[in-house]
Amino acid sequence: MAIRFSDAVNAIKHSDTGDILKLIAQPDMISFAGGLPAEESFPAEEIRKAAEVVLDGDAGKALQYGPSLGYEPLRESIAKRMNRIVKTNFTKDNILVTCGSQQGLDMLCRLFCNKGDTVLVEKPSYLGAITAFNLSGVNYVEIPGDGKGMIISELRKALETHTVRLIYVVTDFQNPTGITWSRERRQEFMDVVDEFEVPVIEDNPYGELRYEGEYLPSLNTFDTKGLVCSLGTFSKTFAPGFRLGWIAANPLFIEKCDLLKQNMDLSTAPFSQRICEAWLQNFDFDAHVQKIIKLYKSRRDAMLQAIDEFFPKEVSHTYPEGGLFIWCTLPEHLKSRDILKQCIERKVAFVPGEAFFTSEGNTNFFRLNYSCNDEATIRDGIKRIADVLKANLNK
Amino acid sequence: MAIRFSDAVNAIKHSDTGDILKLIAQPDMISFAGGLPAEESFPAEEIRKAAEVVLDGDAGKALQYGPSLGYEPLRESIAKRMNRIVKTNFTKDNILVTCGSQQGLDMLCRLFCNKGDTVLVEKPSYLGAITAFNLSGVNYVEIPGDGKGMIISELRKALETHTVRLIYVVTDFQNPTGITWSRERRQEFMDVVDEFEVPVIEDNPYGELRYEGEYLPSLNTFDTKGLVCSLGTFSKTFAPGFRLGWIAANPLFIEKCDLLKQNMDLSTAPFSQRICEAWLQNFDFDAHVQKIIKLYKSRRDAMLQAIDEFFPKEVSHTYPEGGLFIWCTLPEHLKSRDILKQCIERKVAFVPGEAFFTSEGNTNFFRLNYSCNDEATIRDGIKRIADVLKANLNK
CATH class of the missing domain: 3.90.1150.10 (Aspartate Aminotransferase, domain 1)
Incomplete structure (x- = not known):
C-alpha cells in the first residue's frame, strides 16, 4: 500500500x-x-453512590450530549478548590473540563503553536508533554534548574535569543525530578515571562499530594498579564478511570480552547463529570x-x-x-x-x-x-x- | 496582550x-x-445496573488508567457487532475506542493530512467533520451525489486532477441529506478508490437506525486494499453522555491511531467503556x-x-x-x-x-x-x- x-x-x-x-x-x-x-x-464504594445520585437525578441530561466547556457545577467546584489550595481567583469562566491533563497538553500546543515553532521546557521535562507537543511539530529549548526551579538567567537568555511561543513547566513535585519551585522563583519566573509575554502551561497533576511543608501559590497568582494556563486532573486524587482534567486560564484562552474542544471531541463525557461532581458534593474530598x-x-x-x-x-x-x-x-x-x-x-x-x-x-x-x-x-x-x-x- | x-x-x-x-x-x-x-x-435503569456490575467486579482496574486502544472485551464486542450488521470481517485488532466519533474525525485527519492537503467530501457533507478537518488546515474538493451516492464519474475526475489524501463519506442516512448509498454505488466507489489508493473515512453514526429495507454492507467489504476506516458510535444507540465511539480499520492504521491516541489523551475513559461492555453483556442491545x-x-x-x-x-x-x-x-x-x-x-x-x-x-x-x-x-x-x-x- x-x-x-x-x-x-x-x-x-x-x-x-x-x-x-x-x-x-x-x-x-x-x-x-x-x-x-x-x-x-x-473510592469505589463512594463512586457507586455518586453514580446512583446522578441517575436518580436528571438521568436524561446526564446521558445526553453536554456543553463543550464542561458541566457547569463541576467547573465551579474546580475553580473554588483551586482558589483555596493554590490561591488563584478563578470562577467557572476560567475553567474548561478536558479528557485528562494529556488532552490539555495537546490542546494548548494546538492553540499556540504552528509547525516549526519553539516551546521552552525544563531540563528534564515530563515525557508525556514532550510527546504531545511533538504532534504539533514544534522544536524545543531546554532550560536547566538548580533545585529551586528554572534558572532565571538561562530563561532570560533563551527568551532573548529565540521566538518562544509556549513555555511548559511543572512547578510542584515535578515529573521526573520530584523538585518543587520556591515561592521566590515563581515570582522571578513570572516577572520575566510577563516581560516577554509568552503563554505558560503550568502542569500540576500532583500538587495536592504534599507530604510536608505548605502548598505554594500557582504561577497564576504572580501573573499580571493572564498568560498562565494551569492544567489540573482528578486522576491522582479521585480516579484516572474517569479521564477528567481541566484547563484553568483567562477567559479569552478558555473561549479559544472551547472552539478546539468542540472540534476535537465535542465535550468530555457528561456522565463522568456529573459523577465526579456528585462525589465532590456528597463526600469529603479533603x-x-x-x-x-x-x-x-x-x-x-x-x-x-x-x-x-x-x-x-x-x-x-x-x-x-x-x-x-x-x-x-x-x-x-x-x-x-x-x-x-x-x-x-x-x-x-x-x-x-x-x-x-x-x-x-x-x-x-x-x-x-x-x-x-x-x-x-x-x-x-x-x-x-x-x-x-x-x-x-x-x- | x-x-x-x-x-x-x-x-x-x-x-x-x-x-x-x-x-x-x-x-x-x-x-x-x-x-x-x-x-x-x-436505558438509565440498565445503566445503573451495569455500573453496579463494573464496581462489584474489578473496581480497581475499572477506575485505573487503561490501554490506549480501549478495553479489550468492548473492542471484541464492537468487532462482532459490525461483522453481523455491516458484514465486515473484523477482530479486536481492527478496533480502537475513541471519545466519540468526533475524536475519530480529528484523529484520522491528523493521521493522513498535512496542512494544505486536499480532502474529498460529499456535496453537501457533515458540518462537524468539516470543522474537525479544518483544524489540520486542509482544502476540499466537493463531489455531488445523485440520490444513490457519490457520482462516480465526478469522483474519478477529481482523483485524476487532485492529489487527494483523504476521502470522507457518510453512506447511510447521511447528515445532512438522509440519503443512503446503494449497494452497487458502494462497489463502484471502492473500485475507483482502490485504483487510486486513497484512505477513506466511512462515518456511520446512525447505520443501525434503519426504519425500512435491509442493512447494507460497509465499504470495508468492497475494499481490497485496506483503505477504509469506519467510524462508529454508541451515542445514537446507547447514550451520548459516555462519549464512546470507535475507529475500525486495518491493523496498521489502528497501530498508528494508537500512537496518536496515547499522545492526545492516553485513552478513552476505562470506567465508561466497562459500563458500556457490562450493559452489552447483561442487556438486549438488539x-x-x-x-x-x-x-x-x-x-x-x-x-x-x-x-x-x-x-x-x-x-x-x-x-x-x-x-x-x-x-x-x-x-x-x-x-x-x-x-x-x-x-x-x-x-x-x-x-x-x-x-x-x-x-x-x-x-x-x-x-x-x-x-x-x-x-x-x-x-x-x-x-x-x-x-x-x-x-x-x-x-
Missing part, C-alpha cells in the same frame, strides 16, 4: 519504552517504572486527599530511607516534598539503560532518564516511582537496585 | 450557528435544528435498538406526512430510510437563512444548509431533524414552516 501518513505521525519516534514496559509486566517484577496511583486509594497523602508519604519515606541505607554514595537523588517520583543521578560513565538491563534480571525496574530530555545524551539518570508498592516491597526493590549499582561501580 | 494563536485556531470561522442555537433555545420554540437522540430512549427504531420511525413518518400535506410543491425533500434527518431544497431565489428568520418569529427552527458545504453559495437548502419531538409537535412545527414558505413563494 502506498499510503502516506502525515508528517506529525511519521515523526513519532519509535521508543523502546513499550518494549521495556512489556519486559517489566512480568508478575514477579518489582516495578518502580510506572506512575500509576495506587488502586487501593480509589479527607480523601489526606488518606492518599498518608499512604504515599509512608511509601516515599520507605524509599528515601532504603536509598540512604543501600545506594552507593556516588549516586545522588532528589528529595520530593510530595508527588510520586524520586530522580537519581549516576556518575557520568554509567548508563542507566545498562543498569536497567541488569536490574530487570534481578526482577526490579525503573525508567531510564533519557526519555525526559529533548536533547541527546543525558544517559546517567533514572526515575523511581513509589506510589504503587508497599513499604517492604520498596525496601526489597531498592536493595536489588543498590546491588547492581555497587557491582557496576566496583568494576 | 500580544499573544499569537496558531494558524489552525485563527482559521476557525466565526459561525452564526451559536447565535442561532441561542435564539432557538427559547422554551416555546419547536426546534428541528439539533441532531440529539431522544432522552426518553436512554431489543433496545428496535425500541429506538420504533420511536424514530413514527416521528419520521409524521414529519414526512406533514411535509407532503403542508409544504408547497416548489419545495422538494429527501426520503430517509433511517437516521435522523430530512433535507429540503427551496427554489433557488429563496434563501433558507431568510426563511429561518421568519420561522423563528413563528417559534419554529431548522438548520440552514450553507454550513454543510465547503464551497460558497448553496443558500437554498435546509435540514430538518425529527428525533427530538413527538408527532403532534412535529406536525405543528412543519405547518408553521409551510406557512412561511407559502408566504415567501406568493410574494
Whole structure:
C-alpha cells in the first residue's frame, strides 16, 4: 500500500519504552517504572453512590450530549478548590473540563503553536508533554534548574535569543525530578515571562499530594498579564478511570480552547463529570486527599530511607516534598539503560532518564516511582537496585 | 496582550450557528435544528445496573488508567457487532475506542493530512467533520451525489486532477441529506478508490437506525486494499453522555491511531467503556435498538406526512430510510437563512444548509431533524414552516 501518513505521525519516534514496559509486566517484577496511583486509594464504594445520585437525578441530561466547556457545577467546584489550595481567583469562566491533563497538553500546543515553532521546557521535562507537543511539530529549548526551579538567567537568555511561543513547566513535585519551585522563583519566573509575554502551561497533576511543608501559590497568582494556563486532573486524587482534567486560564484562552474542544471531541463525557461532581458534593474530598497523602508519604519515606541505607554514595537523588517520583543521578560513565538491563534480571525496574530530555545524551539518570508498592516491597526493590549499582561501580 | 494563536485556531470561522442555537433555545420554540437522540430512549435503569456490575467486579482496574486502544472485551464486542450488521470481517485488532466519533474525525485527519492537503467530501457533507478537518488546515474538493451516492464519474475526475489524501463519506442516512448509498454505488466507489489508493473515512453514526429495507454492507467489504476506516458510535444507540465511539480499520492504521491516541489523551475513559461492555453483556442491545427504531420511525413518518400535506410543491425533500434527518431544497431565489428568520418569529427552527458545504453559495437548502419531538409537535412545527414558505413563494 502506498499510503502516506502525515508528517506529525511519521515523526513519532519509535521508543523502546513499550518494549521495556512489556519486559517489566512480568508478575514477579518489582516495578518502580510506572506512575500509576495506587488502586487501593480509589473510592469505589463512594463512586457507586455518586453514580446512583446522578441517575436518580436528571438521568436524561446526564446521558445526553453536554456543553463543550464542561458541566457547569463541576467547573465551579474546580475553580473554588483551586482558589483555596493554590490561591488563584478563578470562577467557572476560567475553567474548561478536558479528557485528562494529556488532552490539555495537546490542546494548548494546538492553540499556540504552528509547525516549526519553539516551546521552552525544563531540563528534564515530563515525557508525556514532550510527546504531545511533538504532534504539533514544534522544536524545543531546554532550560536547566538548580533545585529551586528554572534558572532565571538561562530563561532570560533563551527568551532573548529565540521566538518562544509556549513555555511548559511543572512547578510542584515535578515529573521526573520530584523538585518543587520556591515561592521566590515563581515570582522571578513570572516577572520575566510577563516581560516577554509568552503563554505558560503550568502542569500540576500532583500538587495536592504534599507530604510536608505548605502548598505554594500557582504561577497564576504572580501573573499580571493572564498568560498562565494551569492544567489540573482528578486522576491522582479521585480516579484516572474517569479521564477528567481541566484547563484553568483567562477567559479569552478558555473561549479559544472551547472552539478546539468542540472540534476535537465535542465535550468530555457528561456522565463522568456529573459523577465526579456528585462525589465532590456528597463526600469529603479533603479527607480523601489526606488518606492518599498518608499512604504515599509512608511509601516515599520507605524509599528515601532504603536509598540512604543501600545506594552507593556516588549516586545522588532528589528529595520530593510530595508527588510520586524520586530522580537519581549516576556518575557520568554509567548508563542507566545498562543498569536497567541488569536490574530487570534481578526482577526490579525503573525508567531510564533519557526519555525526559529533548536533547541527546543525558544517559546517567533514572526515575523511581513509589506510589504503587508497599513499604517492604520498596525496601526489597531498592536493595536489588543498590546491588547492581555497587557491582557496576566496583568494576 | 500580544499573544499569537496558531494558524489552525485563527482559521476557525466565526459561525452564526451559536447565535442561532441561542435564539432557538427559547422554551416555546419547536426546534428541528439539533441532531440529539431522544432522552426518553436512554436505558438509565440498565445503566445503573451495569455500573453496579463494573464496581462489584474489578473496581480497581475499572477506575485505573487503561490501554490506549480501549478495553479489550468492548473492542471484541464492537468487532462482532459490525461483522453481523455491516458484514465486515473484523477482530479486536481492527478496533480502537475513541471519545466519540468526533475524536475519530480529528484523529484520522491528523493521521493522513498535512496542512494544505486536499480532502474529498460529499456535496453537501457533515458540518462537524468539516470543522474537525479544518483544524489540520486542509482544502476540499466537493463531489455531488445523485440520490444513490457519490457520482462516480465526478469522483474519478477529481482523483485524476487532485492529489487527494483523504476521502470522507457518510453512506447511510447521511447528515445532512438522509440519503443512503446503494449497494452497487458502494462497489463502484471502492473500485475507483482502490485504483487510486486513497484512505477513506466511512462515518456511520446512525447505520443501525434503519426504519425500512435491509442493512447494507460497509465499504470495508468492497475494499481490497485496506483503505477504509469506519467510524462508529454508541451515542445514537446507547447514550451520548459516555462519549464512546470507535475507529475500525486495518491493523496498521489502528497501530498508528494508537500512537496518536496515547499522545492526545492516553485513552478513552476505562470506567465508561466497562459500563458500556457490562450493559452489552447483561442487556438486549438488539431489543433496545428496535425500541429506538420504533420511536424514530413514527416521528419520521409524521414529519414526512406533514411535509407532503403542508409544504408547497416548489419545495422538494429527501426520503430517509433511517437516521435522523430530512433535507429540503427551496427554489433557488429563496434563501433558507431568510426563511429561518421568519420561522423563528413563528417559534419554529431548522438548520440552514450553507454550513454543510465547503464551497460558497448553496443558500437554498435546509435540514430538518425529527428525533427530538413527538408527532403532534412535529406536525405543528412543519405547518408553521409551510406557512412561511407559502408566504415567501406568493410574494
